[in-house]
Amino acid sequence: MEFSIERAALLKAVAQAQSVVERRNTIPILANVLIEAEGDSVSFRATDLDIEVVDQAPAKVVRAGSTTVNAVTFHEIVRKLPDGALVTIIGDTASARLSVEAGRSNFSLATLPREDFPVMASSEYEANFAAPAKVLRRLFDKSKFAISTEETRYYLNGVYMHVADFDGRQVLRCVATDGHRLARIDAELPENAGNMPGVIVPRKTVGELRKLLDDDDATIAVSVSETKVRFATPGITLTSKVIDGTFPDYSRVIPVGNTKRLEVDAADFAQAVDRVATVSSERSRAVKLALDEDRLVLSVNAPDSGAAEEELAVAYADEPLEIGFNAKYLLEIASQVDRENAVFLFNSAGDPTLMREGNDETAVYVVMPMRV
Known part of the structure; x- marks a missing residue:
């Protein structure tokens, strides 16, 4: 594998991916980011087995291939490279090393085989719809402060996204509560979202999702099943398991x-x-x-x-x-x-x-x- 990429594009992609990685890992491969170079782009994939993020960036690919490298170390190296640098990355599976070159800087990092990297199984999604980033940002930003941090009431450790009836019409609704306060935020129901199952989006996923929603003009493709939820922009895909539990009947409070x-x-x-x-x-x-x-x-x-x-x-x-x-x-x-x-x-x-x-x-x- 060999490719060249602008430092700014590389940093943005790696930063998004590495933030999912858990710092304390008992499984070494989960500390790594999977780098896949093909065509005219490179994808960076990271997972903690509950959330998976894939970020694509344009690159000049000389030789297609894939490998995995420690996400935190790789991110730190890229972050410290000079602005505007062109970064050349060469992966050698025989020596299990990845070299990162930019100007006079040269790094050699240990890699693990890509076959060991767990890829989240694709799911059949019951609902697929598109929503403006600013609509989703409002739904999650205004509700997330009320998410419970009490692990025993795990079904409250997220935002309940579902279709609800309000004023004689259906709306897309996000609700969060910790028993002391509650937030209920509504938005117009997007086209094709009517058959969406209600899902509890975990706290960590809500935090990661926020990074996808900064662009007011972006449209987010949302896919929902009973067990997973996926949010995608043209460059980034965030897939997450949902909390397996029943959200309480909040209307009573x-x-x-x-x-x-x-x-x-x-x-x-x-x-x-x-x-x-x-x-x-x-x-x-x-x-x-x-x-x-x-x-x-x-x-x-x-x-x-x-x-x-x-x-x-x-x-x-x-x-x-x-x-x-x-x-x-x-x-x-x-x-x-x-x-x-x-x-x-x-x-x-x-x-x-x-x-x-x-x-x-x-x-x-x-x-x-x-x-x-």
Whole structure:
């Protein structure tokens, strides 16, 4: 195998592939990236047995072939090569070495046979559809903060992507919850997505997928089966197993009878929460919201370190209410708001609170209160 490739194109492809590789591996081949050169392009494939990413880059292929090399070491070498360098890569299966040449730099790396590299079995996908990158980015970005990190409730360790009914029509919906807060985000249902099975996309896959969704003009080909999900752009394909479990009936925890309505400037609110929470060092610090007519007082009382209070002008016309929340949860939800105003709907100090972005009902958040 021999090919030449621009350093920038090589770095982009290798960076995407190596990020999937687990740092601590008991199986040596899983620390490697599979390099396959053929025609006028080179593909870089990496896997942790649950996720597989394949990134293609244009190259001048002198001799087709394939080999595997340590992903982290290879990425570090490419990262440290000078900008604009032309990199020549030669793989020799007889000596089990890979040479990387750029200008006056020359590296020789140990390789493992490509036959040992596990390739994820291709699956029959029940639904195949295309969606704009910015639509998928919104669905996953706005929901992922609520993914649970509790390993015992493994079925909550991802984003539940499914087709749902809303307002008499079908929508593509992403939901995540950890039992303390919930995010439910809707988008228009793409063509041919109606028969998609509901799948729980794992947390790590959501993180890797984000790298595919940066280009607003890109269209992502999505394929879904009961056991796998695949996202593809013209250059990158990300395939992942889905979490084998049943996502709970989240609709039961979304309150429908909350009538006490608070409207507040989202940025002002987030900054005020952040400021008053500074006096408490506890991770689960509680912020008290005291509501009166068109007035909100945020306060934190930490006996060991001090107290803080801040007042905001808001739109609120219901009876006075005092309610407490985990400051971290409030901040994460407030930071999701793209519109100017956040709308909170309360029932009582002990009931879940609903939050929306203005009058937009395609993004709904629920947060459980705390005793203060």
